[in-house]
Amino acid sequence: MKFFRCPAVVRRGALVFCGVLGLAMPVAAEVPREADAERLATLRKEAQAHEHGEGVPKDYARAVKLYCDGARLGDAEAQFNLGWMYANGRGIERNDARAAYFFNLAAKQGHVQSQKMQRFVGEATAEVPDCMRALPPADDGAEVMVPRSxxxxxxxxxxxxxxxxxxxxxxxxxxxxxxxxxxxxxxxxxxxxxxxxxxxxxxxxxxxxxxxxxxxxxxxxxxxxxxxxxxxxxxxxxxxxxxxxxxxxxxxxxxxxxxxxxxxxxxxxxxxxxxxxxxxxxxxxxxxxxxxxxxxxxxxx
Known part of the structure; x- marks a missing residue:
């Protein structure tokens, strides 16, 4: 079974009507700080550009990488988009268990479309995908440089x-x-x-x-x-x-x-x-x- 996203939902993150699910839905979880929101929006925009070939060559692998960066930082919309790519095998091997993993993450943040998708993909994998694993400890570089100016x-x-x-x-x-x-x-x-x-x-x-x-x-x-x-x-x-x-x-x-x-x-x-x-x-x-x-x-x- 193929699943479809409402393009307006994915691209704008607004409250819109999606014909596939037949209801209006807010699709983006709110993030706590403005700086975080800007950073996540930048990652998401670049990922969407590579997924759809908008202004850059279509590159599904790059889109997956960028969506996963956003997903790891807690972006519900990136989590949903990545789940959708896995559910449809869009540029990557189809994997319903991994799709469920990302839909579950977004659903826990109140992402309604992800909650709807959960029933189509079954049980989530218990294994954390590699791209969701944290970088090495002490990654912030605090010991490398104490800013003086x-x-x-x-x-x-x-x-x-x-x-x-x-x-x-x-x-x-x-x-x-x-x-x-x-x-x-x-x-x-x-x-x-x-x-x-x-x-x-x-x-x-x-x-x-x-x-x-x-x-x-x-x-x-x-x-x-x-x-x-x-x-x-x-x-x-x-x-x-x-x-x-x-x-x-x-x-x-x-x-x-x-x-x-x-x-x-x-x-x-x-x-x-x-x-x-x-x-x-x-x-x-x-x-x-x-x-x-x-x-x-x-x-x-």
Whole structure:
């Protein structure tokens, strides 16, 4: 059986009439803070754009990832949309038990359409989906940086706002920023690395950063690069840090952390600040490094 969403309900979150269910329904659970609501709305809007191909190429995998980010943060509408995708096998394998899991989450928040859908999908899975699991403990980065100025507080706030959109731990992002620019949005290296996350022009172009000294644009570019590196090196933080410093080509060439004093010191700093050597990654972002198996073999792992 296929299920249908009322487009107006999904897109606007208003009280509207849905012909499929034959009743008017409020579809969005209220969130406690305005900042949270804005963040969830941004995630939801981007997810819907990728699901429906509105202004961007249709990308169901990306839509699922973004909906799950919102679902994990408590957005009832994202929980419903994700349940609907699982119930219909829309771009992903149909899974009624997982659909029920997300419908149940939204229904508990009073999401009426999810309550109606519960009877069609049966029992919910008892297993928590991977994307709903919390990032590593101590993820907030409090020990990495204690803001000393309003400008630094702004940067830390932006990191906490943006990093979850990219599936990157704020703590890892803050470790990179501290090591790269010491939280200076105007930082410029002698190699022309620019801004908070010290993006070189090629990296800025690769991740569509037009204004590298704009804090938000720079953070988005750096976070997108970290997300890509995490997928490319399957969450190995040492390799990710080495690649961020010296380039993924150098890591592949040396089949591990390159023998550069600067890069090895950089990797040690990142690990000491992040306090983990692994990080969750999204395997859908890119295929892994062709050298990864050899790197692991060399390490004996």
């Amino acid at each position: 309003e400008a630094q507080k702004m940067v830390v706030g932006l990191v906490h706002q943006l990093a979850p959109e990219y599936g990157v731990s704020p703590r890892l992002a803050l470790a990179v920023i501290r090591s790269e620019s010491n939280f200076n949005p105007a930082a410029l290296s002698n190699k022309n690395a620019q801004g908070l996350m010290q993006l070189i022009p090629d990296t800025s172009a690769r991740f569509n950063v037009k204004k590298p000294f704009d804090p938000e644009q720079n953070l988005r570019g750096g976070l997108a690069y970290l997300r890509w590196l995490l997928a490319y090196f399957e969450g190995d933080v040492s390799l990710v840090a080495a690649a961020y410093n010296a380039g993924e080509g150098a890591v592949n060439r040396y089949r591990g952390v390159p023998p550069y004093a600067e890069t090895r010191g950089y990797v040690q700093r990142i690990i000491s600040l992040f306090k983990r050597d692994d990080h969750p990654f999204d395997a859908r972002i890119t295929t892994p490094s062709p050298e990864l198996s050899r790197i692991r073999l060399t390490r004996g792992g």
